[in-house]
Amino acid sequence: LFGLPEQPAHERVLLAADPATGLKAIVALHSTARGPAFGGCRLWHYDSDAAALNDALRLSQGMSLKNALADLPFGGGKAVILKPPGAFDRPALFAAFGRAVQSLGGAYITAEDVGTTTADMRGLQAVTPFVSGIPRDGAFGGDPSPKTAWGVFVAIQAGARLVLGRTSLEGVRVALQGLGAVGWHLAEFLHAAGAKLVVADVDAAKVERAVAQFGAVAVGVADILAAEVDVLAPCALGASLNEQTVPTLRAKLIAGAANNQLATPADGDALQRRGICYLPDYLVNAGGIISVAREYRGEGEEAAVMAEVSRIAERVEELLLRVQAADSTPARVADDWARSKLVHQP
Ligand code: NAI
Incomplete structure (x- = not known):
């Protein structure tokens, strides 16, 4: 241990x-x-x-690493x-x-x-004050998943611009693995921005709704990672990027909500070798913790929290600059960057 x-x-x-x-x-x-x-x-x-x-x-x-990169105390x-x-x-x-x-x-x-x-x-x-993510009367609070989804959305926008050279998401093909709390909100944001969605979920009812509501193309859960798309957004559970799946991917950019997407650090290296840009999960999915942290400190307000979550796009930009300068992978550079911030706050 x-x-x-x-x-x-x-x-x-x-x-x-x-x-x-x-x-x-x-x-x-x-x-x-x-x-x-x-x-x-x-x-x-x-x-x-x-x-x-x-x-x-x-x-x-x-x-x-997530809280450090998001500059949370x-x-x-x-x-x-x-x-x-x-x-x-x-x-x-x-x-x-x-x-x-x-x-x-x-x-x-x-x-x-x-x-x-x-x-x-x-x-x-009722048992402890050390809890957040609760709808509060007259104050900011509640379900963090829409904020997480917004953070992933702005990261995809930034990645599409910087990695794919796309100034808008109009017509950009995005594969969504998982249409749960975060995945569904992300689908809404992407659809509103004109992206073309390919979706999979173990829950067939969610897939049917996405097809009806967003004109999404449904594929099986075994096929979503290798879908012919520009962007892959893993929004189910962890370790989806592993020895078996990485060689099969066709997206050029990966940005999603799921925690611990890389099974091992070597899988991040393998993605880089395949020319696939992986935006680290904990950088991209910090919107939820930003939301509950603001709520916990009693300093939340919808517009201010959304503005803070939107800054994830700036961090994506800075990360990609650091990657160029270090001649390394986004996963390794983000790890070093975050660890350099794991220090006691004044
Ligand atoms: P959720 O449980 O609401 O959604 C997960 C969805 O993935 C479900 O619809 C489930 O049916 C589906 N799913 C499970 N296995 C699948 C598979 N093999 N293929 C396709 N779909 C599959 O969870 P939520 O809250 O949306 O979170 C998604 C991920 O994002 C999790 O890894 C979570 O840890 C992470 N995350 C969530 C945050 C939040 O604010 N909710 C914040 C940061 C990270």
Whole structure:
């Protein structure tokens, strides 16, 4: 666990178990150098405890890099709740999870992630103040996914301009893997900008809606990554860019919401060798954490948050300049850039 090359040491990992509710959760605090560790809570079925731990460690490290590149005064953390087998009392499960978050005394702040909702966050609020992503009366707050989607959208715009030489997204072909909370909003933004969508989701109803609403072309989940498109936007789960898939890709630009898209750093190198520009997930998908961080600090306001999220486009530009100067890959340059910011804030 301590400092493997691919998985640098984490500051703290909490294993929380509550037999009464069936809670089994892992809260990983990767770094609190910049401030309290901030990152969402995932509710997921894992094949093993080891797989859940691995997910928590990888995701929390990604949050450190994401929060640092977004210049947020927060470190990186993430929680995973192992989905109990069979029926369970959801409010009771989240109350138990909230007590675990509370036990960390503010070193970790949680929010939504895959499998958790604004209602779950509202439930947590009764147990702990260290939670965000909650609709608030008369104040900014709530579901971060539209902000995440906006950040991915402006990154695609910037990438299309700088990598593909396209000044507009009119007619640009984009493959969307996953039409969930983020993927759907992204599809709306892309469609409004004139992009041509190719979509896949394991949920056939979402695909049907996208075909009807956006004139999207539907392909199978096994075919979406290799679709004949200009841009690939992975918006499902992690590790979609791996040894098997990278040789099959036809897009020239990759920018999507999913966390941990690269299975290994070597897959980023392989993309570069194939002439494919990969915009690192944690740079591109920071819109959601920017939103919940603003909300948590009580300084949110819709227009200001959107403006801050739009700055992701500037970071894409700066990243591509740094890549040229360093003669390296976007993934490696972004990692070095983010790690240089993992320092204690005054
Ligand atoms: P979601 O659970 O609402 O959507 C995921 C979608 O992907 C679902 O529609 C699901 O059916 C689909 N899917 C699952 N496996 C698939 C496959 N093999 N092929 C095609 N579709 C598949 O999750 P959400 O919130 O949209 O997040 C998507 C990704 O973005 C996740 O990796 C999440 O960690 C990441 N992310 C989300 C943020 C947010 O604000 N919600 C913020 C930053 C990252």
